Amino acid sequence: MTLNILIPAAVGYVVFLFVIASMAERRAERLRRDGRSPRLLRSPLVYTLSLSVYCTAWTFYGAVGYAARSGLEFITIYLGPTLVFIGWWWLLRKLVRIGKAQRVTSIADLISARYGKSNAIGVIVTLLAVAATTPYIALQLQSIALSFGAFADDEVLAPRQLAMWVAAGLAVFTILFGTRNLDSNEQHHGVVTAIAVEAVVKLVALLAVGIWVVWGLGDGLGDVMVRIAEADRLAWNVQPARWMGLTFLAGVAVITLPRMFQVMVVETTDERHLSTASWAFPLYLMAMSLFVLPIAVAGMQYLPADANPDLYVLTLPHALGQNGLAMLAFLGGFSAATSMVIIAAIALATMVSNHIVVPIWLAQRRQAAEASGDASNVGDMRGLVLNARRLSIGLILGLGYLYFAVSGGSRALASIGLIAFVGMAQLLPALVGGLYWRGASRYGAGAGLVVGALIWLYTLFLPSFGAGVLLSAELMEHGPFGITWLRPHALFGVVGVDPLLHTMFFSISLNTLIFTIISLLSFPSPVERVQSAQFIFAFDLARAEDIPGTRRWSQDMAETDAEDLLAMSQRIFGSDEAQQLFEAETRKQGKAGILPDPTPEFLDFLERELAGSVGAATAHAMMSQIIGGRLMSVDDLMAVASETAQIMEHSAQLEAKSEELARTARQLREANEMLQKLSVQKDSFLSQISHELRTPMTSIRAFSEILMDDEILPEDTTRYARIIQDESIRLTRLLDDLLDLSVLENGQVNLDIQSGDLGALIERALMSSNSVRPERSFSIQRHGLDAPIALSTDIGRLTQVFINILSNARKYCDAPEPVMRISVRQRRGRVTVDFIDNGSGIPKKSQALIFEKFARLTDTHQAGGAGLGLAICREIMNNLGGDISYVPGQGGAAFRVVFPARLTPIARAESLNPSDP
Amino acid sequence: MAKPNAPMFLERQGYRRRRIMDAARVLPVLGFILILLPVLWTRSGGLGTAGEAVYLFILWFCLIVAAALMSRPLKQALHRELTQPHHAPPIPVPPTATQTGASDTHTPPPDPAA
Known part of the structure; x- marks a missing residue:
C-alpha cells in the first residue's frame, strides 16, 4: 500500500465528514426556521458520542504503545473520567447548569465570569490553554505523520511536510464549520454531528482490530490471557504513585480540557443528556480500552523489537497482510486525530477572540472614539469576531505544528498528552473553588493560575523539547545560576521523583495554596460577589434573574438610551436577529414598537445574550461602556440586598400577624363555646333548682290546705304542722346552701382565719358526722397524725368540708364492715388529707360529675340533701387556696383534700383565678 | 444554605429519590477506592497484569451498570427541577415525555386547566 491510496482515502474521509457536517447544519437551519429544535441532532446519543472527542490519536495509537511500555497504567487515563462521569451529580451537573444559565462560551469564559467577569483571568486561562493544547495538537499531527510513514514504503513526503499539509487542511475544515456564523449560544450543529460520526468510526476500527487480534490471530480470550501473563514483565508492575496520580489527573483533565468543556458544556442543549452520558460515556471508554492490552501483546510477539509500539494498531494488520483492516485502522486513527484538532481549535479560537482580540480592539476603538467624541460608534463587530476566530484557528494549528517540528516528533504519544493534562489541570483550584467557595477571589485565582502555569512551563513543558533545545543541558543538570534547588526536575531538592508527578505535585499544590491564601486576604469586587452567589447557589436560585439580590445593574444605571443598546447589539447579532430580540422584549414589557425600556432586568437579559457570543467579560465591558462606564458599587449591592431583606422581613411579619390572628380566633372560638356551655348549665341549674324547691313547697301547700280544713x-x-316545719327547714337549708355556694363562687366570702391542729379538727369532724346514720359503725384508721400539724386557716370551713366527706361515706359506703382510712401528709407547706373507704367507690363515668351542682348519683332522698355538698366543698377549698379531688383506684371511694397549712391572701388569690395570667 | 421553605420530611417517593442522589454521590468515591486496590496487590505478590486487567474490567463494568441503573430516576429528578418553579408542589411527569424521548425539548408540563 502506498501513499497513492492513503492520500485519496484520507481526503475522501474528510469529504465524507464535510458532507455530514453540512447536511446536519442545513437540517438544523431548516428546523430552526420552522421553530423546532433539532432533536435527533441533539439527542443523548449524539451528546455521548461527541464526548468521545476525549479519545484522540493518543487513545487510538498511543494507548497500545503505552500498554506495551507500562502495562495496565494506560487504563488510568480512562478510569479517571469514568469516576467523574459516574459522579456527575457532584460536579458536572453544576457545571452544565451554570454554563447554560450564564451562556458560557468556553472554560476561560466560565472562570472569568465567576471572578467578576474579569478579563485578566480570561486572558490567563486562554494563554495557559493555548500553551497546554499545543503539545496535544502536535501529538495528533505526529500520529498522522507516523501512520502515513508506517504505510509508505517510499518516503515521498517527509513527516514534517506531511504534518504541515494535515495541519493546513484541518485548519480549513475547522474554519469552514467552526466560524460560519456568530451564534448567540455558540453551538455548532454540523461539527458536533461530524464528531459523533467520527466517534463511531474510531470505535469500530479499534474494535475490529481487537477482535481480529483475539479471535483471528489468537485463539480466543483464554489464549490471550495466557499470552498476557507470558508477556508480563517488571516494567508492567503498577507503580502506586503514578497509578493514583494519573487517575486523578485524567479525572481533572476531562473537566478542564478546552475541547471537553466545549462539547460537554457549551455544545449541550439539554442538561438531562448528562444522565445518559454518565454511564454511556464510561461504556464507550471501556470499549475503547478493551482490546488495548491484547493488541499490545500481539504486537510485541509478531513485530520486530524495534517497531514503534505506538503504531501497533496499524502495523500489526499491515505486517500480517490484512490490508483492509489496516486501512480501517488508518481511518480510525485519522478520525480520532481530526476530531480532537477540530474541536480543540474551535474552543481555543473562541477563547482567543473573546478574551484577547476583541478586548484589545475595543480598547483601541474606545481611544479613537474618545478622540472623535462619539462613544457608541464601535463599528461592526461580527466580521471582526469571526475573522479573529479564523485567524486564531490558523495560529493554534500553526503552534501545534511548530511544537511537532521543534520537538522532533519522536516521543511516545502518551507522554506528550500527559504534558497537556498537567497544564490544563492548573485550572482545577480556580474552577472548583469558584463553584463551591464564596471566598474564592479573582486575585487568588489569578495568582494561583500564574504560579501553577509557570511551574508547569519550567519543569515540564520547556524540558519536553529535550535538553539543549529550549532549556540548556547545563540548566537542566545544575539549575539556573547553579542553584540546585531550582533544577527543573528536582525542585526544592526533591530528587528521583518521576518528572510528571514532580510537576503535578508542585504545580497543583502551590497553585492551590496561593489561590487559598490570596483569596483569604483579598476583598472581592461587587460584581464578583454577585457572580459568586450565582455560581455557588446555582441550584437554589433556579430563577436567579427573578431574585433582586442578584441583579447586576441597579435602577439608576438604567437611565440610558435603548437606541444605543440596539445599535451595539446589531453589530454583534446582525440587525435582523437583534431587532427580533428587542421587539420580543418590548412586547414582554407590554409596550409597542421596537425599543424596550432599559430596565435592570432588560439590561441583565441583554448582557447574557451578548455573553453567549463574545463572552461574559467582553459583554460586560461593552454594556458598561454604553451605560456610562459606572460599575456597580458596594453600596448598590448593599441597597439591593437590603431591599430583599426588607421584603423578606415584611413577609415574616405578615406571617407572624396571621399566626396571631389565628390564635385570637381560636381563643374567641373557645370563649364562645365556654359561654354556650355556661348558658346551658345555667338553664339546667334553674330547672333543677325549681324542681328542688317545688317538692317541699308542694307538701307544705298540701298539708297547709288540710290544716285549713x-x-x-x-x-x-x-303531725301535719311538723311535716310542714320539716319541709320548711329543708327548704331553708337548700336556700342557705345556695346562698353559701353563690357567695363562695363569687369569692366574696369572709374567711375567719384561726390557728388549730389538724388532728383535733379531724376528730371533731368525725364526731359531728356520726349523727348521720348513727346505726352504722365505722372503724377508723388514722395515718400520719402522730405529730401535731399546726394550721392557720378557716378552721370552721375546713371542718365543714371534712364533715361533708365523712357524712357522704357514712351514707353511701356499701361495705358490710365499713372502714374509713384517713391519711395525712405534709409537704412544702401543703397538707394533703386522703379519706378512703372500702366501699365500691364511684363509677368511672360519674367521677367527673360529683363536684357539679345537684349531682346525685342515686335518686334516693335518703339524706335529704340537694346534691350541693361536694360543690360547696370544692368552692370552699378553692377559697382556702387548696383543692378537693376524687382519687380513683384506691379500693373504694377516695377523696383527696389539699390545702396550704398557712393561708395567705396570695395563695388564695392564685387558686381563685387560676387561669388568669 | 438551607432552603427556608423546603419540607423537613418527604413522602416515600421523594425520600427514595433523595437516597438515589446520595448513592450517586457515593458511587465515585467507592469506585476510586476499588480502583486503587491493585496498588496494594502489587506490593504483596499480586495477580499479575492479566488478573489485574480482568479485575479492573469487571469493576469498570459494574460501575457502569450501577450508574446506568441510577441514571433514569436521576434524570426524572432533574426533569422535575427544570420544569417546575421552586418549591411548588410536584406536578406528575407525563410518562410519555420520558419514554419517547420527548424530554429532549424544554416543553412545559401540560396545563391541567387546558
Missing part, C-alpha cells in the same frame, strides 16, 4: 283531728294537726 275544720274537720281535722288535733293530733293530726300537730
Whole structure:
C-alpha cells in the first residue's frame, strides 16, 4: 500500500465528514426556521458520542504503545473520567447548569465570569490553554505523520511536510464549520454531528482490530490471557504513585480540557443528556480500552523489537497482510486525530477572540472614539469576531505544528498528552473553588493560575523539547545560576521523583495554596460577589434573574438610551436577529414598537445574550461602556440586598400577624363555646333548682290546705304542722346552701382565719358526722397524725368540708364492715388529707360529675340533701387556696383534700383565678 | 444554605429519590477506592497484569451498570427541577415525555386547566 491510496482515502474521509457536517447544519437551519429544535441532532446519543472527542490519536495509537511500555497504567487515563462521569451529580451537573444559565462560551469564559467577569483571568486561562493544547495538537499531527510513514514504503513526503499539509487542511475544515456564523449560544450543529460520526468510526476500527487480534490471530480470550501473563514483565508492575496520580489527573483533565468543556458544556442543549452520558460515556471508554492490552501483546510477539509500539494498531494488520483492516485502522486513527484538532481549535479560537482580540480592539476603538467624541460608534463587530476566530484557528494549528517540528516528533504519544493534562489541570483550584467557595477571589485565582502555569512551563513543558533545545543541558543538570534547588526536575531538592508527578505535585499544590491564601486576604469586587452567589447557589436560585439580590445593574444605571443598546447589539447579532430580540422584549414589557425600556432586568437579559457570543467579560465591558462606564458599587449591592431583606422581613411579619390572628380566633372560638356551655348549665341549674324547691313547697301547700280544713283531728294537726316545719327547714337549708355556694363562687366570702391542729379538727369532724346514720359503725384508721400539724386557716370551713366527706361515706359506703382510712401528709407547706373507704367507690363515668351542682348519683332522698355538698366543698377549698379531688383506684371511694397549712391572701388569690395570667 | 421553605420530611417517593442522589454521590468515591486496590496487590505478590486487567474490567463494568441503573430516576429528578418553579408542589411527569424521548425539548408540563 502506498501513499497513492492513503492520500485519496484520507481526503475522501474528510469529504465524507464535510458532507455530514453540512447536511446536519442545513437540517438544523431548516428546523430552526420552522421553530423546532433539532432533536435527533441533539439527542443523548449524539451528546455521548461527541464526548468521545476525549479519545484522540493518543487513545487510538498511543494507548497500545503505552500498554506495551507500562502495562495496565494506560487504563488510568480512562478510569479517571469514568469516576467523574459516574459522579456527575457532584460536579458536572453544576457545571452544565451554570454554563447554560450564564451562556458560557468556553472554560476561560466560565472562570472569568465567576471572578467578576474579569478579563485578566480570561486572558490567563486562554494563554495557559493555548500553551497546554499545543503539545496535544502536535501529538495528533505526529500520529498522522507516523501512520502515513508506517504505510509508505517510499518516503515521498517527509513527516514534517506531511504534518504541515494535515495541519493546513484541518485548519480549513475547522474554519469552514467552526466560524460560519456568530451564534448567540455558540453551538455548532454540523461539527458536533461530524464528531459523533467520527466517534463511531474510531470505535469500530479499534474494535475490529481487537477482535481480529483475539479471535483471528489468537485463539480466543483464554489464549490471550495466557499470552498476557507470558508477556508480563517488571516494567508492567503498577507503580502506586503514578497509578493514583494519573487517575486523578485524567479525572481533572476531562473537566478542564478546552475541547471537553466545549462539547460537554457549551455544545449541550439539554442538561438531562448528562444522565445518559454518565454511564454511556464510561461504556464507550471501556470499549475503547478493551482490546488495548491484547493488541499490545500481539504486537510485541509478531513485530520486530524495534517497531514503534505506538503504531501497533496499524502495523500489526499491515505486517500480517490484512490490508483492509489496516486501512480501517488508518481511518480510525485519522478520525480520532481530526476530531480532537477540530474541536480543540474551535474552543481555543473562541477563547482567543473573546478574551484577547476583541478586548484589545475595543480598547483601541474606545481611544479613537474618545478622540472623535462619539462613544457608541464601535463599528461592526461580527466580521471582526469571526475573522479573529479564523485567524486564531490558523495560529493554534500553526503552534501545534511548530511544537511537532521543534520537538522532533519522536516521543511516545502518551507522554506528550500527559504534558497537556498537567497544564490544563492548573485550572482545577480556580474552577472548583469558584463553584463551591464564596471566598474564592479573582486575585487568588489569578495568582494561583500564574504560579501553577509557570511551574508547569519550567519543569515540564520547556524540558519536553529535550535538553539543549529550549532549556540548556547545563540548566537542566545544575539549575539556573547553579542553584540546585531550582533544577527543573528536582525542585526544592526533591530528587528521583518521576518528572510528571514532580510537576503535578508542585504545580497543583502551590497553585492551590496561593489561590487559598490570596483569596483569604483579598476583598472581592461587587460584581464578583454577585457572580459568586450565582455560581455557588446555582441550584437554589433556579430563577436567579427573578431574585433582586442578584441583579447586576441597579435602577439608576438604567437611565440610558435603548437606541444605543440596539445599535451595539446589531453589530454583534446582525440587525435582523437583534431587532427580533428587542421587539420580543418590548412586547414582554407590554409596550409597542421596537425599543424596550432599559430596565435592570432588560439590561441583565441583554448582557447574557451578548455573553453567549463574545463572552461574559467582553459583554460586560461593552454594556458598561454604553451605560456610562459606572460599575456597580458596594453600596448598590448593599441597597439591593437590603431591599430583599426588607421584603423578606415584611413577609415574616405578615406571617407572624396571621399566626396571631389565628390564635385570637381560636381563643374567641373557645370563649364562645365556654359561654354556650355556661348558658346551658345555667338553664339546667334553674330547672333543677325549681324542681328542688317545688317538692317541699308542694307538701307544705298540701298539708297547709288540710290544716285549713275544720274537720281535722288535733293530733293530726300537730303531725301535719311538723311535716310542714320539716319541709320548711329543708327548704331553708337548700336556700342557705345556695346562698353559701353563690357567695363562695363569687369569692366574696369572709374567711375567719384561726390557728388549730389538724388532728383535733379531724376528730371533731368525725364526731359531728356520726349523727348521720348513727346505726352504722365505722372503724377508723388514722395515718400520719402522730405529730401535731399546726394550721392557720378557716378552721370552721375546713371542718365543714371534712364533715361533708365523712357524712357522704357514712351514707353511701356499701361495705358490710365499713372502714374509713384517713391519711395525712405534709409537704412544702401543703397538707394533703386522703379519706378512703372500702366501699365500691364511684363509677368511672360519674367521677367527673360529683363536684357539679345537684349531682346525685342515686335518686334516693335518703339524706335529704340537694346534691350541693361536694360543690360547696370544692368552692370552699378553692377559697382556702387548696383543692378537693376524687382519687380513683384506691379500693373504694377516695377523696383527696389539699390545702396550704398557712393561708395567705396570695395563695388564695392564685387558686381563685387560676387561669388568669 | 438551607432552603427556608423546603419540607423537613418527604413522602416515600421523594425520600427514595433523595437516597438515589446520595448513592450517586457515593458511587465515585467507592469506585476510586476499588480502583486503587491493585496498588496494594502489587506490593504483596499480586495477580499479575492479566488478573489485574480482568479485575479492573469487571469493576469498570459494574460501575457502569450501577450508574446506568441510577441514571433514569436521576434524570426524572432533574426533569422535575427544570420544569417546575421552586418549591411548588410536584406536578406528575407525563410518562410519555420520558419514554419517547420527548424530554429532549424544554416543553412545559401540560396545563391541567387546558
